[in-house]
Amino acid sequence: MYEFAANADSILVALLLIVWGVAGLLAGGLSTRRRTRALLVLIGVGTGVAAARGIDTGLLWSTGWVFAADRVLVALPLLAVPMVATFALAVPALRRIAGRPHTTDIAGRPQTMEGAAGAPVPFPVSVRVPFPVSVRVPVRTTAAAALLGAYMEYLSRPLPPYGADMAIYAGVLLVAAGASRARSPRPGGARRVLAVTALVATAVTGAGLYEMRTSRLPDRMSMMGHGDVDYGGGPGGSHHGRRAPGTPAAGVADLTGPRTGTPDRAFTLTAQETRIRLGSGAVIDAWTYNGQAPGPSLTVRKGDLVEVTLVNRLPREGVTIHWHGLDVPNAEDGVAGVTQDAVQPGGSHVYRFRADQVGTFWYHTHQRPLVGVRRGLFGSLVVLPPEGATGEDITVMAHNWERPDGPVAAFGTSDTLGRRPVKPGTPVRLRVVNTDRNAWSDVESRNLVLVGTRFRVAAIDGVDLDGPSELDGVRLSVAEGGRYDLTFVMPDRPVLLADLANPRAGLLLTPGSDGRMTAPPVPRDAPLFDPATYGTPAPVPFTRFDRDFTVVIDDGIGFYDGAVHFLPTINGHSFPDTPVQVVRRGDVVRMTFVNRSHQVHPMHLHGHHALVLSRNGRPAGGSPWWIDTLAVQPGETYEVGFLADNPGVWMDHCHDLGHAADGMVTHLTYEGVSTPYEIGRKTPNRPE
Incomplete structure (x- = not known):
């Protein structure tokens, strides 16, 4: 239902913009009987489309209030107010104009001009006059509201709470209403029309170039440089490496696995270029670990001390190894620019960790993974029980x-x-x-x-x-x-x-x-x-929450890193402007994912497993369902809970690698923990 309603809403918004935009242009021109009747038809069609959007918003509401709230509280009221004025003022005036002779003025008085002998004679039929204010203002203001609705639908959806958005957009609409009083240029004013058109085009182009320039990612950026910090309702003042009294300070480099001791299992993984052949016979120019695709299957037992040496023989590309789903110490997590510098060609890096979880995991590069993983830099990691x-x-x-x-x-x-x-x-x-x-x-x-x-x-x-x-x-x-x-x-x-x-x-x-x-x-x-209803239920281990975060997922057209994209966003922003989530060790954390976008987003928090608490408002009723990667479908809302028991600076991002590369990334940071690593074009690190 949500996907149908969301797609229908996008279409209806486009139709509203087209219909009311044309109506606004006509209302700003000079009246003829044909234009007047066309304007009446457009108002009728625009009203029908607006009613259809209202019904469609009801369908979104049936999915959940959060999916309809921005329409109900912001977009539809902005459109409804000038539409009511259109029916109260413009429609009666247009009906009067449509019924008068062409040789009368707006008030119905005969139009005259001085004849050859000086006597007044009727104006020719071709003489036209502007539509009155009672038509121009409401119709053109409704067109402005339709334009604002398109902006909210395609570029920047309002986020709760909606008070600031309502005030800003209402102010814009009032300015538009005041500007709508102005008449269109008289015949002969074509130069002014061209001048205004050129001015608008210049302003739009300038704004686009400005957005393109400012959207470029910095050449260097510290991962501690987030300006937007979310404390989830908990105590603040602990980001950028600051800490609460009594909390020991730590850097990512201090949060390592065991540095001493003979490993129970030791592996060497060498990143290299390899030509591989698929079962169909197709040849792929791949990047691989040890010349294999997938890379070697690493099998260990619970409790093993594991040592993996990464060697990079790629000629021009950095590489790391991230242990997806295995909750290793932060320094072993293998994220370029967050927990280490990417290993450059000819370099090496050693990972050491204790395999404390039994289960199926996998490993992959976290340096440009959109390219690296898709070209073959991945493999499986299996942790078996102590007994075979x-x-x-x-x-x-x-x-x-x-x-x-x-x-x-x-x-x-x-x-x-x-x-x-x-x-x-x-x-x-x-x-x-x-x-x-x-x-x-x-x-x-x-x-x-x-x-x-x-x-x-x-x-x-x-x-x-x-x-x-x-x-x-x-x-x-x-x-x-x-x-x-x-x-x-x-x-x-x-x-x-x-x-x-x-x-x-x-x-x-x-x-x-x-x-x-x-x-x-x-x-x-x-x-x-349905994993939410499968298996035998058990009591939920979390009865209280110290932090409560909400992650609202949206999408729209926008600039990112100097180019136009169909962008997924987190709470209205793309990295590095996404809010960083700050916790303390020992906190019980609840995180709510709301997907208002048109795409599925597999949300992946590094270093932790979370318990699914509810989906779409209904408590999970099957076996305890622990995840590290949760696919949130369009129109879905999930609540998950986890214990903050693994200090560090942790990636929290969409694992659709294309979405992450377009900025769908944030971080979970423990207070008092900092990282010295940087990302950007002038660093070796590109974590997404």
Whole structure:
């Protein structure tokens, strides 16, 4: 419902601007019977479109008040007031004008001019007079309100509380009403029309150039330089490395994993250029770790001390390793410009951390990840229990590869059907990792189906679910960066894992080595799996909250880093103007995500797992659902809670890599913690 209503609202706003804009132009001109009747028709059509927008706003309201509040409190009243004046003043005047002869004036008196003999004679039919003030002011003011409505819809949506927006836009409308009293130039004033047009064009061009220039990201910027700070209702005065009395100061470089001790597991990952071949035969010029795509699967056990040495042999590109979903100490998080400098060509960096969480995770570069991850700088990280498990343990990394004919969805490098024999009766655990956005949709996460067997969703984002029940024939919507663990016992028939974005591909598990077995059919209309109602409920561990943050997600047309984009925003801003969220160690934090945009946004907070508390106002009713990456669909509202128990400066961003590159980034900062690293063109660091 929300997607339909939001898209319809954008169309209706455009129609309002066109219809009332033309009406405003006509009202500012000279009257003829044809123009008068056309103006009456436009007013009728504009009123109908406005009524349709009112109904559509009601549909948005049915989704939630927060999705309609800006229309109800700001946009529609601004339009309704001059429209009422139009019906009260302009329509009666237009009807009188439409019924008078062409040779009378506005008041109905005969128009005369001095004839050849000096006697008065009627004006010729071609003589026209301006529309009266009672027509010009309300109609042109309504046109200005429609223009403001388009500005609010496409460029800058009001945010709660709405008092300041209401006052500002009302003031603009009053100025527009005063300016609407002026008559259009008399015949012969074409030069003035051209001059005004040139002035307006110059002003618009100048404003655009100014916005383009000021939107450019700084050459150097400290990650502690945020001007907008959100304390979530908690005590303030603790940003930029300042701290409360009694709170020890710390820098990111101090928040490391164990620096001494022999590692239980040691790995070396070398970033390098590699040509890889997909299952279809397409050749990709990739960036890889150790020449593999995906990179080596790192498997460790809970409690292991892990040491990973990153070596960069890329010729011109910096690189890092971020451990997605594993809540490592801040200095090991691998974010260029936040927790370290990007490793330059020929350089190296050592990460050390204790693997304290059992589950499915993954690693990827956090230096220009929009380029690096999509070209292949990613791999899986699996933390097993201290004692080994039996059965088949299979990791599947869903990715999109850029072929010459467009992106193609694949499992690893297999963009065709891959096969793997599994003995019937064997317990199977499929660890599904989504590395990228849905290849064909901006409003859906990656959609997978498992057919040929009943199965359980055993874990989400590396955390086991309580009491998972058997499922069959459902669609699994996996957030970009998210992970699902699927478990089942291999039957005596083939089992297929398929990505609906590329049904010709997939992973086919066969009960024997017979490569001729056919895959079961892929359902296109499978019902959607709902993790909020799945599994056995348990008491919520959070009963109070020390901080309460609201993240309102919007989108619109705007400048970012010197170019025009369709921008996603956080609380009306793009990085670096997004508000940084400040907490203290030990705080229990509630964060509310409100998606008023037209796209899905997988929100990813580094260093923490959060418990989903509610969706669209309804408490989550299934197993405790812990996430590190939450896909918030258009029109959805989520509340999540987490314990602030991992000090640092943490990225909190959309994991649609294109959205993050366009500024959909903020940070969670612990008071008293600072970072010495910088980002910008004149630094080695580009975290997004």
